[in-house]
Amino acid sequence: MKVRKFDSAAERRNFIDRDSSKVLLSFFTSGMIWLLIGSTLAIIASFKLHLPNFLGDISWLTFGRVRPLHLNTMVYGWASMTGAGVALWLLTRTLRIVIPIQKTILTGLVIWNIGLTIGSFQILGGYSRGMEWLEIPFSSAILMVVGLVPLLIASLTMLGNRASKHLYISVYYIIAAFVWIFALLLVAYVPDFDTTVQGGMNWWYAHNALGLWFTPICLAAAYYLIPKVTGRPIYSYSLSLLGFWTLALFYNWNGFHHLIGGPVPTWATTISIAASVMMIIPVVTVAVNHHLTVVGVFKRVINSPTLRFVVFGAMSYTFVSLQGSLQALRNVNEVIHFTHYVIAHAHIGMYAFVTMVLFGSMYYIMPRITGNEWQSKSRIKWHFWLSAVGIILYIVALQIGGIWQGFLMNDPDIPFLEIVEKMKPFLESRSVAAILLTTGHIIFAYSYFKIIKRDSSEKSKIVTQNFGD
Amino acid sequence: MGNNLVLIFGAVALFISSMVGLVYVPQILADKELVTEQYVPSNIKKGHKIYVREGCVYCHTQQVRPKGFGADFERGWGVASLPEDYKGLTPHVLGTMRTGPDLANIGKRQPSRDWHYTHLFAPESVSPGSIMPPFPWLFEVVDENRITNRKEVNLPGDFSIQGKKVIPTEEAEYLVDYLLSLNQVRTEE
Numbered sequence: 001m002k003v004r005k006f007d008s009a010a011e012r013r014n015f016i017d018r019d020s021s022k023v024l025l026s027f028f029t030s031g032m033i034w035l036l037i038g039s040t041l042a043i044i045a046s047f048k049l050h051l052p053n054f055l056g057d058i059s060w061l062t063f064g065r066v067r068p069l070h071l072n073t074m075v076y077g078w079a080s081m082t083g084a085g086v087a088l089w090l091l092t093r094t095l096r097i098v099i100p101i102q103k104t105i106l107t108g109l110v111i112w113n114i115g116l117t118i119g120s121f122q123i124l125g126g127y128s129r130g131m132e133w134l135e136i137p138f139s140s141a142i143l144m145v146v147g148l149v150p151l152l153i154a155s156l157t158m159l160g161n162r163a164s165k166h167l168y169i170s171v172y173y174i175i176a177a178f179v180w181i182f183a184l185l186l187v188a189y190v191p192d193f194d195t196t197v198q199g200g201m202n203w204w205y206a207h208n209a210l211g212l213w214f215t216p217i218c219l220a221a222a223y224y225l226i227p228k229v230t231g232r233p234i235y236s237y238s239l240s241l242l243g244f245w246t247l248a249l250f251y252n253w254n255g256f257h258h259l260i261g262g263p264v265p266t267w268a269t270t271i272s273i274a275a276s277v278m279m280i281i282p283v284v285t286v287a288v289n290h291h292l293t294v295v296g297v298f299k300r301v302i303n304s305p306t307l308r309f310v311v312f313g314a315m316s317y318t319f320v321s322l323q324g325s326l327q328a329l330r331n332v333n334e335v336i337h338f339t340h341y342v343i344a345h346a347h348i349g350m351y352a353f354v355t356m357v358l359f360g361s362m363y364y365i366m367p368r369i370t371g372n373e374w375q376s377k378s379r380i381k382w383h384f385w386l387s388a389v390g391i392i393l394y395i396v397a398l399q400i401g402g403i404w405q406g407f408l409m410n411d412p413d414i415p416f417l418e419i420v421e422k423m424k425p426f427l428e429s430r431s432v433a434a435i436l437l438t439t440g441h442i443i444f445a446y447s448y449f450k451i452i453k454r455d456s457s458e459k460s461k462i463v464t465q466n467f468g469d
Numbered sequence: 470m471g472n473n474l475v476l477i478f479g480a481v482a483l484f485i486s487s488m489v490g491l492v493y494v495p496q497i498l499a500d501k502e503l504v505t506e507q508y509v510p511s512n513i514k515k516g517h518k519i520y521v522r523e524g525c526v527y528c529h530t531q532q533v534r535p536k537g538f539g540a541d542f543e544r545g546w547g548v549a550s551l552p553e554d555y556k557g558l559t560p561h562v563l564g565t566m567r568t569g570p571d572l573a574n575i576g577k578r579q580p581s582r583d584w585h586y587t588h589l590f591a592p593e594s595v596s597p598g599s600i601m602p603p604f605p606w607l608f609e610v611v612d613e614n615r616i617t618n619r620k621e622v623n624l625p626g627d628f629s630i631q632g633k634k635v636i637p638t639e640e641a642e643y644l645v646d647y648l649l650s651l652n653q654v655r656t657e658e
Contacts, residue, residue, distance in 0.1 A: 049568070052592070052600045059606040064524015130521035130560035159473050167472050176480035183484055187492065192559075196552040197496045199561040204491045212484070248480055252487035258565055261534035263550040265495055272491070334539050338530055338567035409567065412543035416570050421598045423568075 012096065013368075019098045020089065021369035023105055025452060027085030028362060030113055032448055034077025037120075039438040041070035046431045050424050060124040068135040069123045075133065075209065076116055076144060079354055080181075081109070083217040084151055086361045087174045089369070090224050091155060094171050095162035100154050108150040115143025131198070133206035134188055145185050152178045169240040170220035176248060177220075180212035196263050204255035210349055211251035215317070218357040219247075219286060222314045225364055226293050229307050230300050235292040243285035250278040257328040260337060276328035283321040290314040305380045309360025312388060316352035320345065335410060340426065341402025344395045351437075352391045359387065359444065372454040379447045386440030394433035401426030499552065509556045516647025517558045519640055523604060530564035531555070531573045531651065547574035547653045554653060569601060576652035585645045586622045586637050594628040607641035610634075 006012035045067040047054050055061045088099055099105065119136035122128065128135040136144070155178045159171065188205045227234050234240060253275035256268045294301055294311055301307040323345060327336050336342060363380070367373050374380060401423055408419045520526070535549035536542040542549075550573055555561065579585065587594055590608050592601040611617065613634045619642075621634040637645075 048602060049600055052602045056603050057605055059604075062523060062604070063602050064527050067527050068524060126522040128521065128524070130526065130562070132526075132565070156477075159476075167476070172476055175476055179477065179480050180484055183481070183488075187488055193492070193496055194499045194501075194552070195555040195557055195559055195561045196563070197492070197499055198559055199563040200495055201492045202561065203565075204487070208487075245479070248483045252484055253491065255487075256491060259532070259563065261538050261549075262532040262563055263552050263554065265498065268491055268495060330538075334534075337534075337539070338565065340568075342565065409544075410540045412540040416544070417596060417598050420568075420600055424600070427600075 013093070016092045016096070016098050017368045018371075020092050020102075023099050023102050024085045024089055024365065024369050026106055026109055027081050027088070028366070028448070029452070030109060031078050031080075031082030031085065031358075032445055034073050034081065034116070035441055036445055038070055038073035038078055039434075039441050041066050041073060043431070043434045043438055045070050046427070046434045050427045050431065059126070065124050065126065065128070068128060068132070069120055071133065072123065072135055073116070073120060074350065076119075076136070079214055079350065079358065081112070082358045082362065083214060083354070086221050086358060086365065087177065087217045088151070088154070089361075089365050090170050090220055091158050091174055094164065094168040094224065095158050096164045097158050097162055100157045100161075101150055104150040105154055108147040110147075111143050112147025115140045115147065118143070131202045133209055134202060138189055141185070141189055145182070145189070148178075148182050148185070152182050168224070169234070169237070169244060170224045172241070172244045173216035173220035173223070176244075177213050177216040180208070180216075184208050184212065199259060199262070200256060200264050200268065203258035204252075207255040207258065208252050210354075211247075211254060214350070214354045215251070216247070218313060218354050219317070221357050221361045222290055222310050222317075225306055225310050225361060226290055226314070229304050229364070230294060230297045232293055232297065235289045239285045240289050243282045243289070246278070246285070247282035250275045250282065254279065254324075254328070257333070260328070260330060260333045273328045273330065277325050279321055279325050283318060283325075286314075287318040291318070305374070305384070306360045306364040308384050309356045309363065309387075311360075312384075313353050313355075313357035313360060316348055316356065320348040320353055323348070335406035336402060337406070338409070339402035339405040340398040340423065341406065344398035344402060347391065347398075348395055352395065356387065356391075359383070362448070366448070366451050370451055370454070372451050374447060375450055375454070376447065379443050383440045383444045383447070386436050386443070390433045390436030390440060393436065394430055397426045397429035397433065507553070507556050509558065512643050512646045513556070513650045514558065515640075516643035516645070516650075517562070519607075519644045520562060520647055521560055523644075525572075526562045526564045528564075528566055528568035528601070530567055530571045532563045533571060533573045533653075541571060544570070545574075545578060546571040547577070548655070550653075551655075556650075569599075572648070572651055574651060574653045576649040580649065582645055582649065583620075583623055585648055586641060587624060589641060589644070590622055590635055591624060591628045594625050604641075607638055607644065609636045609638055611636055 004015070006015065044055065044061065045063060048063045048066070091097075092099060116136070119140035122137050122140060123135050127137055129137050155175055159175055184205055188201065193201050223234065223240065254272050256264060256272035257276050260269050260273070262269075290311075291314070294307070301311045326332055327342075327345065363374065405419060405423055408414050408422065531550070531554075533541045533547045533550045541547070554573065584595060588596065589604045591603055592599040608622065610630060610633050613632055615634075617636050619636050621636055624630075624635060
């Protein structure tokens, strides 16, 4: 190990940020392109649910193929690639070390992108593996797993060679996330299971992909960025460790709450319901830390583009998790299971929490690794408000509609087609939300490509500072 | 260094616990005789593949909840699903969304082959207001005078095509074979 001496912490940070910029920009740019692809697919899928004949003659654009591809591009493209970039950056900061094996990581990312591209065509072409969150066939998924190997090696190497004595809480979450996603994919792709056991494995995997991959990365980001930007320490450090270990203990037992009442062992669903309720412990500890750290400095939150997004995300995490514990209860599940409510719940997790935290993180990281500033304050505002209003409209429409749908379905006297009819206005609202969100993404993409192309000699280093970052 | 190891081993151990508990234990406890020893004709296997390919699972479940939990039974969707209902076919098609109705006993509820063809070609022709997409690529539209082996699809007035007739392809046949096979045959309740 070469040890480099720096005159100041700021000098060290600048050196590390510049050193990691190529790797991180590759991850962010990949993620950004998948975000735009995923948004387009979202709009197509959403419109098809109230205009079933829209693009109805094209087999590869049927709802049953576009909808899973929307999920896969967003999950394995946008959120995973951007998330991996954010995670690597957080490790460089918290462990005070540069990213090792950069060429291998970049090769891995190329292989991952190739795998996801082939997988996308396979899904559209009708070669889906057929399980939610696991549609990408083995032949291309293996490429994505190969792409993750260098990340796992790099993160463990960074942990082993760290220059910081103390392990900040974000490190726990990130190291665990890299280990978990790798293990999850192995279990999901290698063995063969009986039909209903496979159903259980499917939801164990899908729930864990959110809980053991995206959630830890985004919590790590919030744990780093909230104190950093507000300039206040985390409310309670020992609570944060309790939060991590209880998440590790309970979250991975949650998956079977997706199959309550289904043909799986009742004891397994019961364990999952119990574990879902136990999730209140890690969620409340994280909530205490995230929310109490910003109490009293809320003006700072509003002024900082990073904190606007990250705090929105952190609040959504508390909300979505408590909602999740509640809806795992059998009598609540009896109503909301199989309805649009759950789709909205998933979007609070993947969008209002994960995606918003990733946006916020990128607003913080990009100026530091490019040496440029965000050029337009109003574009950031538009991005925030389109995302925030879009996702709130999405959630309100589908959760109200979904609860109503659940009660209607549990009343056998109401014909099914009447329920379909009653749901149409809610599905149309979702399309409006999809357009708002996508517009926000396009604005963000524009800002993003501007900041990476910009010559650092230009002068207006004002925007980020004005916002308080 | 101690912290590093606690972190890594802790994360791995907790992961393995739920992997074993929720995935491998159910696999070990599964009744092999019930799920693997069923003979499934190849047309039904092919139909299941088409069901998967077209993503039917994103709007239709095949898991009936027990009587008293929801109104699945009262709606005539059948009795509580059992592992053997799925004939050992993978991928599983349990589904988690009911944009459309459950299909676990669709073969019993709607035994007409002709209805299924019409419904797959033009859902709204038999289910007014339905938001199910059409699947025209499972059909051939040919000149009405052409002689074909397969029976043409019945299309009510507005949905018929002037001077043409609609013939199901082999794939449509397999898919409908599969749908008709979903009938929850049970020796006992």
